Amino acid sequence: MAVSPLLSAYLFWSNRAHRFGERKLQARLAEGKEDAARLDERRGIASLERPPGQVIWLHAASVGESVSVLEMLRRMGEERPDVTFLITSGTVTSGEVLASRLPDGALHQYVPLDVRPWMRRFLDHWDPDLIVLAEGEIWPALLHEAKLRGKPVAMINARMTDATYRRWRRFGRGAARKLLGYIDHVQAQEEQTAQRLRHLGLPETRLEVTGTLKEGSKALPHDEAERVRFASALGGRPCWLAASTHEGEEAGAAEAHAQARRSWQKLALVIAPRHPGRGDEIVSSLRLDGWKVAQRSLGETLTAETDIYVADTVGEMGLWYRLCAVSFMGGSLVPVGGHNPFEPAALGSAILHGPEVYNFQDIFERLSAAGAARQVSDWADLGATLARVLEPDEAARMAHAAWEVCSDGTDVTERATDLLFAMLDGVD
Template identity: 45%
Template structure:
């Protein structure tokens, strides 16, 4: 593809998206009807600001969803301590609810607008960021072009590019290079990510590591932790965290098999999408189990077999309640969910074979003995049967997992050093 045709393709994208603005508005209303958008803040998705712009220098940090926004929290805190106001954007209701509880003073949250020219222009006209930092693999053509035109430096932090995404971008190499070349620098999580970005034409790439290793463990109210620990005292407990459709049925089948050996066993299921709580409860009842849903204000009493934690922002509580966790998205071909948070809290980790979203993290945990792979439902039941009867091994796994993720820290310092040249003028008031 020639440079001319690349420009034509990008122009066609920008023109086409602009022409489809009415369709974008209809899409937002459809998403709102499905509970995927916050009806009170829908204007933010069209670029209408929900807050006033703070005075002085402003850094804009963007993460797509919960994992990305939580990973950049330490960076947000560093910037606010330097006197730079921070705008954090994300695109999901869950991320907004979680991040609202954890943003430091000097930082505010907004929903990111759709990548529609008029929305982008409206957003940038109001916020006027002095620097933009996008997390992981957020590459939006209209935003990238608009930031360059306004001479706003754009940095890709905690950059990740999977082999699948690399193959997709490789089909349009000139387009990839045209967009990536507009980033002031790209700070990759791993050498493999860095190599893929460089092969696509990113000109200034370095390996900074994964910011998720430097993020603090999820918090929890000590009183709530103590209360739930008292309710489950003396009972074997395990957690199926961030589960996807198909994995709840596995957790229920495993519970039924293990309950014959472990009297009073309680299985906690925290679905990746909490709105599926009612569906999971129905599956449990059909299987002869007695479920209780946390979203309904219920507690795990002696009659509860399956405790469904269908709430938002409580993973810190759950990881402190169960010493042993199966991390979901890994027994179905999703690619796995992030195991760093339970490892930081000393929880022993089990996972399935589908972990390509976090290949290096799981490899480090497995090699250190902090995590253990299981091939299928039968292997999960076998591993749980062994570990529920061996508290010493569970504690050892938890300790080794914590040590493994601590050894992999340092990305925050490397990231701060890399972006510091862009921040010096802002701190001095020159931005």
């Protein structure tokens, strides 16, 4: 099978990359980014037996991608209980979230690094009947080995950022065209991604624009007893959420909180950091600034005196979105690119965000056009806008508009399900 010179060079390197892979794993382990008990999975050594029958392998890199495919997996499992769904991810947080939320008939493993011997070992063990990549990761060794084995490959919920597109252009359009040729069908989230894939050489006959699975996903789960307990603790106080915040955004949210409290004196703020491991440093910094703070991971309770509640736990976003009438989407006033706004939209929370939402640009534009979301320019603007949006009629109007936009996309999951079953049934 002929390959481009650049792709050949990558595959040659990947075939001998054990030492690089080991160094990377050990560095990530030291940083707390790997599960020590399951590190062999990252080397392609399975910790579970392959069940009999057909196996669909679906790779979803991190938490957002993993959660977005759960509703699709649930529906597919109900329709085809004879099929096993193997879902892989590459982050500890995603593994923790999936551990409690996988539907029946689904298994989780950490994905091996794109080192050819490790990828071969993984594919030899699991022998998947269909390989599905969620969002936009294009792994040369994985795709090449899948092609050698004659495995069909689909990419669903595909999204290619400008940075990724430029990286693949530098890698070489010949190499990109060859790799994309190994993918049998792509369902893109939006036209911009589709256009970038066309430019890189994906044939039009293998491409369709369907929207995002996150739009048609089931609402995030929650513990109703905890919601009732927190609502009682709030005692009618208004509450807003700074969701999936990054470094620097917690201090900014506190600044906006102070401004909004001039109009809403009893206002409470819940901060849910994108990386819960930062909880201790966030709490320490806020307390140094004079805020009365309670911390979720330490079991501290929210009281009438609590100014800010730091929700530094995994898998509870459904609880905070239900409690808070207004949600600010983190990663949008720092150059991160924003996070999934359909999660609060599906749960009746009005949405505020900064200008840095390029990862979900089209979705935020739709929400803004519907009156469901508002963009702010800085932390002072967030505080002023928050004070206005907290008015019950305004928050309710925005929340309803968000829910309507969210509910329009329920057919996205059905289209992905139909594609994958058609590809599976085409396997000899």
